Amino acid sequence: MSDAALPQFRTDTAQKRDTRRVRGEGVVVQAVLITISLAFLALFLLLPLVSVFVEAGARGWTAYMAAVTEPDAVAAIHLTLLVAGIAVPFNVVVGIAAAWAIAKFAFRGKNLLISLIDLPFSVSPVISGLVFVLLFGAQGYFGAWLKAHDVQIIFALPGLVLATVFVTFPFVARELIPHMQSLGSADEEAALTLGASGWRTFLTITLPNVKWSLFYGVLLCNARAMGEFGAVAVVSGKIRGLTNTMPLHVEILYNEYMSAAAFAVASLLAGLALVTLALKTLLEWHYSDSIAASRRH
């Protein structure tokens, strides 16, 4: 009998080919799809990123260093670090408190609370700044009172911090909540039963358990806090050396046709983004079990 009559006796290669035919696409289709994906990413992600560094170096190393060390740039860097240094810890405290209440207790209105915490994600950055101008601006609801008491919020540090806290409000909480929910409360209950105080239980049981998802949340929160543009643009007044954060400094330089200087400062922010992305990826590779949250933000 010929081979054709015995189709069940086939070589390994033929079997492998058939498995792929059942659960996969041909080599040509694969190559086309991969090419489309790479071209799309190159056009929208890679080229912009590369162009930041190319344009930053367009005028040479000396011009680059001059652009990032001139007094206004240094002041912008300091202000950005200061604003993030206040906004991020604030959101860490609130995020931990929110996660503790939501993940460890069963109470009515929990889903509403979670939606409200996520609310800033659906609000335009510009509106996030606008709301504080309406409250504390010269013609805002508290404007006259603030002026009488010589307190400045808008066009000053407090306004920048408030707008930044608003836009970064959900980041820490939404990383911690799903992770703490998946861990349950058995460990904490055991510690309390054995006589540990509430604080000790939190510091030695809960916090170590969620440290990587906390770090993950802080990382994303910080990246957004340092890079925020729309919200701080509205409340800053863009006074050079005083209320200009790094992204705002980039805008001013760019609008004054100092392109190389704008890209030089922008390259620092792009560097921050790359470091954030690298740390985030490392966390996902090594501690994926300890980061319960889905990876969408």
Next chain:
Amino acid sequence: MAAATSVWRQPSILPGFGIALGITLSALSLIVLVPLAALALKAASAGPADILAVATSPRTVAALRLSFLGALFAACVNAVFGMILAWVLVRYEFPGRRFIDAAVDLPFALPTAVAGIALTAIYAPNGWVGSLLAPYGIKVAYTPLGVMVALIFVGLPFVVRTVQPVLQEMQADVEEAAALLGAGRWRTIFTVILPPIYPALLTGFVLAFARAVGEYGSVIFIAGNVPMVSEIAPLLIVIRLEQFDYAGAAVVAMLMLLISFALILFVNLIQARARRRFGDV
């Protein structure tokens, strides 16, 4: 001990509920809810006639239309390419796959102003991509097309990141069963693989859309910002604010929020219906 529990909360031996909820609610109210209430109050205080005048002025309508239709277009582009990207990242092995997987999140990490000037530099008539398109008469930067490019950039990761986990967890046996029962590959893809993915795809689509509607930083550099043509709604709010027209700014902002929330609510209702059909995915 039992005094702390009520109809509002189930009993628990864990301490700290009061203080944790207290901190959360105070911060939420002071930072988010009261300021948003002030916005609603300011918009309402403009009075019906002024609200109508702002809402129906050609400039407002044009800006809102550009923001919402632009975001819709960008979200559609991201849905198609995000789907392909998620598929390629989950199903195929090729050099640099993990690197690409990580790179998808770049728009989350890169400050919008940096993205804005970088995209402008590339898509301007003398830029790397713009100079290739210029001979064909295609202008991207400083036109509504430039707005789309920026909105595609900011929404790029959402669909990939929502579809990817669902695709990863899909069992091989349903596809094999479909193939063994005689379905062709395309039929298997469209009738077996894709239907359970639709809810995740829709979630990613809405997230990308919501993000794009309010986007400001990456758009204003590349848009050209010509009133009635390439002026987005968030920019109109900033312009009204700079003219000290607080009420005008508040009305445009309130319109944006109301339309967004209505759309998100509508999609969530579709989603809830889809969940009932395909289970919780």
